[in-house]
Amino acid sequence: MNPGGVDGGLLAALADLVLPRTCAGCAVPGPVLCRRCAALLTRPQLAQPRRFPSGFPPTVAAGPYAGPVRPAVNAFKERGRAELARPLGTALALAVAAVLSGTADGSAAGRPVLLVPVPSGRAALRVRGRDHVRELTGRAVAELRAAGVPAATARLLRRAGRARDSAGLSAAQRRANLAGTFVLAPRLPAVPGDAVLVLVDDVVTTGATLTEASAALGATRPEADTPVLAAVIAATPRRDPAPLPPEFRARVLSPYGTGRSDLVDRLSRPISGD
Numbered sequence: 001m002n003p004g005g006v007d008g009g010l011l012a013a014l015a016d017l018v019l020p021r022t023c024a025g026c027a028v029p030g031p032v033l034c035r036r037c038a039a040l041l042t043r044p045q046l047a048q049p050r051r052f053p054s055g056f057p058p059t060v061a062a063g064p065y066a067g068p069v070r071p072a073v074n075a076f077k078e079r080g081r082a083e084l085a086r087p088l089g090t091a092l093a094l095a096v097a098a099v100l101s102g103t104a105d106g107s108a109a110g111r112p113v114l115l116v117p118v119p120s121g122r123a124a125l126r127v128r129g130r131d132h133v134r135e136l137t138g139r140a141v142a143e144l145r146a147a148g149v150p151a152a153t154a155r156l157l158r159r160a161g162r163a164r165d166s167a168g169l170s171a172a173q174r175r176a177n178l179a180g181t182f183v184l185a186p187r188l189p190a191v192p193g194d195a196v197l198v199l200v201d202d203v204v205t206t207g208a209t210l211t212e213a214s215a216a217l218g219a220t221r222p223e224a225d226t227p228v229l230a231a232v233i234a235a236t237p238r239r240d241p242a243p244l245p246p247e248f249r250a251r252v253l254s255p256y257g258t259g260r261s262d263l264v265d266r267l268s269r270p271i272s273g274d
Contacts, residue, residue: 024075024084025068033087037068041091044098044264047235048244049207056207057199057214057228060099061235062091065203069234073202077132088202088233089139094267095231096140096198097149101264108196108229114154115141115231118201118213119182121159136233137200147267154197156220157213158185182216191220199230 022029025037040063047059063069076084096115100108117137120128137153144151160183191197197220199213214228221228 023068023072024081025072032081032083033072037072038087040064040067040069041087041233042094044095045235046102047204047207047230047232048238049204049236050238050240051206052244053207053211055215055218056211057230058099058102059204059207059210059230059232059235060095060102061204061232062095062098063234064237065205065234066237073234077202078128080128080130082135085135085139089136090143090267091233092136092200092231093140093143093147094264095233096144096151096200097147097264097267099198099229099231100149100196103229111150112192112195113144113149113151113198114156114191114195115144115151115198115200116154116156116213116217118199118209119155119157119159121181133201136202140200143267154189154191154195156185156188156191156197157182157216159183182213184216184220188220197221197228199228201230201232203234203236204230204232205236 021032023034023037024032025040026034028034043063044060045064047061049056065073072084073088075081076088096113100113103109115137117131117133120131120133134153134155141151141153159181197217199210199217201210204210210230210232214230217228
């Protein structure tokens with residue numbers, strides 16, 4: 001059996017029947033993500049790497065990649081806890097809503113939104129047996145549509161070549177390691193001319209992955225259009241983030257600089273982990 005495919009989902013469902021469920025964040029018996037841990041993913045914030053890579057897209061995270069959030073994300077990503085797709089996908093939808101509401105000139109308002117999942121490498125797909133970011137994207141699209149946002153998934157990127165494991169690499173080394181690994185898909189689906197493109201991924205740490213993916217995706221947009229935006233479930237918290245570069249401030253404001261939007265408020269409801 002393939003533990004990450006359909007059979008893996010069946011096994012997970014059977015396991016729930018015979019094994020007590022625990023919260024993936026704090027291990028307390030009960031829902032797959034308890035209310036206390038889920039609440040940590042309803043606090044969208046602008047992701048701020050310690051050193052802003054040139055070209056880093058305006059990015060919002062639903063919560064910090066720390067505390068109970070970290071094991072919860074990793075349980076879905078690395079240990080096949082597919083039942084976490086719902087609460088984590090809802091968190092991703094919240095991050096998308098927040099980054100849309102934070103564009104400096106309001107240019108994203110009312111336009112169709114295309115969520116572009118960051119593609120995983122072939123080695124990671126083989127190990128996991130599934131594309132976890134694609135699963136999260138589908139759930140986020142469903143949540144956004146339910147909230148009235150004309151959202152859809154657009155697989156516009158693919159991986160080219162091989163990048164080595166980024167564990168232990170500095171921010172500059174990660175950027176160099178990923179250079180040229182994202183390219184446009186050979187058969188691009190139709191993209192409405194007025195669509196807003198939002199890169200989506202599970203987490204952001206140094207910003208290298210989103211920067212490289214954004215550079216490839218930006219080639220599809222007119223220079224004067226809304227920039228490529230990005231949204232993630234969680235971002236590494238920084239006690240001493242770098243100041244926002246002037247060009248970054250010109251493209252996006254903090255989603256709460258001028259007040260929360262109605263859409264963000266609706267999606268900030270408690271996430272059920274059941």
